[in-house]
Amino acid sequence: MWDELLTPLEEITEAVNVWVVAETQGNELAPISYEVLGAARDMADLLGVRAEAVLIGVEVQGLAEQLIWRGADTVYLLEHERLASYDTQTYTRVLADLVRARNPEALLFGASDYGQDLAPRLAQELDTGLLPHCTRLEVDQTERVILGTRSAYGGELMITGACPEKRPQIITVRPGAVQPFPADKSRLGETEHVPVEMAEDTTTAKWLKIVDELSKPDLQGASIVVAGGRGVGADGFVMLEELARELGAAVGASRGALDEGWVGKEYWVGGAGGTPVAPDLYVACGISGALQHYLGIKDAGFIVAINSDAEAPIFKLADLGIVGDFDQVVPALTEGLKGLHS
Numbered sequence: 001m002w003d004e005l006l007t008p009l010e011e012i013t014e015a016v017n018v019w020v021v022a023e024t025q026g027n028e029l030a031p032i033s034y035e036v037l038g039a040a041r042d043m044a045d046l047l048g049v050r051a052e053a054v055l056i057g058v059e060v061q062g063l064a065e066q067l068i069w070r071g072a073d074t075v076y077l078l079e080h081e082r083l084a085s086y087d088t089q090t091y092t093r094v095l096a097d098l099v100r101a102r103n104p105e106a107l108l109f110g111a112s113d114y115g116q117d118l119a120p121r122l123a124q125e126l127d128t129g130l131l132p133h134c135t136r137l138e139v140d141q142t143e144r145v146i147l148g149t150r151s152a153y154g155g156e157l158m159i160t161g162a163c164p165e166k167r168p169q170i171i172t173v174r175p176g177a178v179q180p181f182p183a184d185k186s187r188l189g190e191t192e193h194v195p196v197e198m199a200e201d202t203t204t205a206k207w208l209k210i211v212d213e214l215s216k217p218d219l220q221g222a223s224i225v226v227a228g229g230r231g232v233g234a235d236g237f238v239m240l241e242e243l244a245r246e247l248g249a250a251v252g253a254s255r256g257a258l259d260e261g262w263v264g265k266e267y268w269v270g271g272a273g274g275t276p277v278a279p280d281l282y283v284a285c286g287i288s289g290a291l292q293h294y295l296g297i298k299d300a301g302f303i304v305a306i307n308s309d310a311e312a313p314i315f316k317l318a319d320l321g322i323v324g325d326f327d328q329v330v331p332a333l334t335e336g337l338k339g340l341h342s
Contacts, residue, residue, distance in 0.1 A: 016049050016050075016103065016104065016105055017044065017049045017050045017051070017052050017102075017104050017105055018040045018043050018044040018047065018049060018050075018051050018052070018104065018105055018106045018108070019040070019051075019052050019053065019054060019099075019104040019106065019107045019108065019168070020033065020036050020037045020040045020051070020052070020053045020054070020067075020072070020107075020108045020109075021053075021054045021056070021095065021107065021108070021109050021115070021118070021119075022037070022053050022054065022055050022063070022067060023109075023110055023112060023114045023115065024055075024057060024060065024063065028063070029063050029066055029067070030110065030112065030114075031175075031180075031220060031221050032110030032111075032112050032115075032173075032175050032220065033053075033067070033110065034070050034180035034181075035110065035173065035175065035176070035177070035178045035179070035180045036108045036109065036110050036173050036178065037051070037053060037067060037070050037071050037072060037180065037181070038070070038071060038178050038179060038180045038181045039108060039137050039173055039177075039178040040053075040071070040106075040108050041070075041071035041072075041181060042137075043106065043137065043139050043146060044073075046139045046141055047105065047139060047141065047144060049105060050073040050074060051071055051072055051073055052072060052073060052074040052075070052076065052104070053067045053072040053074070053075045053076070054075075054076045054078065054095065054098065055067070055075055055076070055077050055078065056078045056079075056083050056091060056094065056095070057078075057079065057083050057084065058079055058080070058081060058083060058084045059079065060077060060079060061077055061079070061191065061193075064077060064191045066183070067189075068187055068188070068189035068191075069183040069184055069185055069187050070180060070181050070182075070183055070184075071181050071187075072189055073189050073190065074189060074190045074191075074192060075189065075190070075191050075192070076098065076102075076192050076194050077191060077192065077193045077194060078094055078095070078098065078194050078196050079193070079196065080094075080196040080198055082198050083196070085207050086114065087205065087207075088117055088118065088121055088205070089121075089204070089205070091118055092118065092121045092122050092125055093125075094196055095118070095122055096122060096125045096126055097197075098194060099122075099126060099168060100126075103167070103168075104167075104168045105144065105167060105168060105169065106146055106168050106169040106170075106171065107119075107122070107168040107169070107170045107171070108170075108171050108172075108173060109170070109171070109172045109173070110172065110173055110175060111132065111133050111134075111172040111173055111174045111175065112175065115172045116132070116172060119132070119170055119171075119172050120132075122170060123170045126168070126170075127166070128163065128166040128167065128168060128169070128170060129163035129166050129169065129170065130163075130170045130171070130172070131146070131148035131150075131161050131162070131163065131169070131170070131171045131172070132150065132171075132172050133150045133151075133172060133174050134148035134149060134150050134171055134172065134173050134174060134177065135149060135150055135151065135173075135174050135177040135276075136148070136149040136177065137149075137171070137173070137178070140162075143164060145162050145163070145164050145169070146162065146163070146169050146171060147160050147161070147162050148160065148161055148162070148171050149161075150174075151271050151295055174276055175220045175275070175276055175277075175278075176220070176276045176277060176278035176299045177276070177299075218250055219250050219252050219267075219269060219275045219277050220275060220276075220277060220278075221250075222249060222250035222277070222279050223248075223279050223280045223281070224244075224247050224248060224249035224250070224279050224280065224281045224282075224283075225249055225250050225251075225252050225269065225277050225279045225281070225282050225283070225300075226240055226243055226244045226247060226249045226250070226251055226252070226283045226285065227240075227251070227252035227253055227254065227269050227282070227283065227284055227285065227287060228240045228251075228252075228253055228254070228257055228285045228286055228287070229253070229254035229256045229257055229284070229285070229286045229287030229288060230254070230256035230257060230260060230286060230287075230288075231285070231286020231287065231288075231307060231308065231309075231326060232257070232285050232286040232326050233286075233326075234260070234262045236285070236286065236326060236327075236330075237251070237253075237257075237262060237263065239326075239327075239330050239331060239334070240285060240330070242334050243283075243330055243333060243334045243337075246334055246337035246338060247281075247283075247337065249279075249281075249283070250279075251267065252267050252268070252269040252275070252277065253267040253268055253269065254268075254269065254270065254284075254287045254288075254290075254293055255268060255270055255274065255290075255292060255293065256287075256288070269293065269296045269297060270292045270293045270295065270296035271291075271292050271293075271294075271295025271296050274292070274293075274296050275296065276295070276296045276297075276299070277296060277297060277299075277300065278299035278300060278301075279300055279301065280300075280301040280302065281300070281301065281302050281304070282297050282300035282301075282302070282303045282304070283304045283306070284297070284303065284304070284305045284306065284307075284314055284318070285306045285307075285326055285330060286306070286307060286308075286326050287305070287307070287312075287314055288307075288309075288312050288313060288314060289305070289312055289313035289314025289315070289316070289317055290313065293314075294317055297317070298317075302319050302320070303317055303318045303319050303320075304318060304319070304320045304321075304322070305317070305318035305320070305321045305322065306321075306322045306324065306326060306329050306330065307321075307322075307323065307326075308323065308324060308325050308326065309323075310323045
């Protein structure tokens with residue numbers, strides 16, 4: 001039975017190149033695309049193959065150059081009017097056709113809403129495996145297998161998986177897990193327009209309306225994040241918003257604040273379900289510092305902790321700790337910043 005399910009070794013060895021499926025936000029590339037491309041570039045160099053990217057949409061050719069500057073050797077452009085808005089079934093279909101035609105060794109996505117929806121659908125369509133939510137990637141050069149590590153059980157266990165019998169190896173990478181390469185505008189690469197054949201529209205889901213969530217925090221793209229936990233109280237997030245405005249920061253929250261119903265899930269910073277962040281500055285207010293929260297902020301450049309409990313675990317993670325009452329410390333910081341700006 002199992003022999004029937006495994007891809008013959010000679011078919012696997014024919015697979016070449018490491019691909020990234022780039023994600024766009026409006027008319028720009030999403031930051032996660034550069035991070036995943038950095039991982040693909042490293043793996044391609046270890047395997048002695050090319051790092052290639054796929055761009056799907058309408059009039060996306062202008063973004064191809066940015067991917068080449070960040071490490072892509074080739075950018076495949078899949079452009080069609082029916083690809084203007086993301087649709088799981090249509091995107092899966094055109095991407096699967098391209099994969100079958102070019103046979104990449106591995107296919108990387110960001111573990112964003114886009115990647116978490118598209119990657120498993122594609123893995124099912126191609127009858128291959130999926131390594132989800134990876135925070136570390138390694139390459140077994142002898143077996144040409146990628147090893148993906150992710151956290152489980154609230155960060156208490158790390159699991160390393162592989163997909164040795166099937167190709168392509170499909171992987172989603174957690175935001176902040178990989179540092180992108182800096183742009184090298186002298187770098188050269190190829191751009192290829194891939195013809196997209198569209199049969200009759202058979203998708204079962206239709207776009208009715210797109211609503212911009214203006215208040216949704218851009219946690220992954222923010223250089224400064226100010227976050228609150230149970231210790232700030234329901235009304236404390238008003239003060240956090242004021243501090244964030246003075247700092248030019250995004251507002252986040254711990255799992256505790258989410259459980260209390262003070263914020264929506266989009267504000268949750270943390271591992272195993274939350275949003276991992278990697279800002280230059282992270283300010284944790286009234287957050288105890290559980291392991292799950294640490295997994296979401298471990299890549300932050302500088303961590304400031306404000307808590308009335310001097311024994312709170314967050315102080316072991318912080319570069320700077322302030323022991324004090326949130327209601328006194330945060331307004332004082334906000335006023336001090338206002339004075340600097342006046």
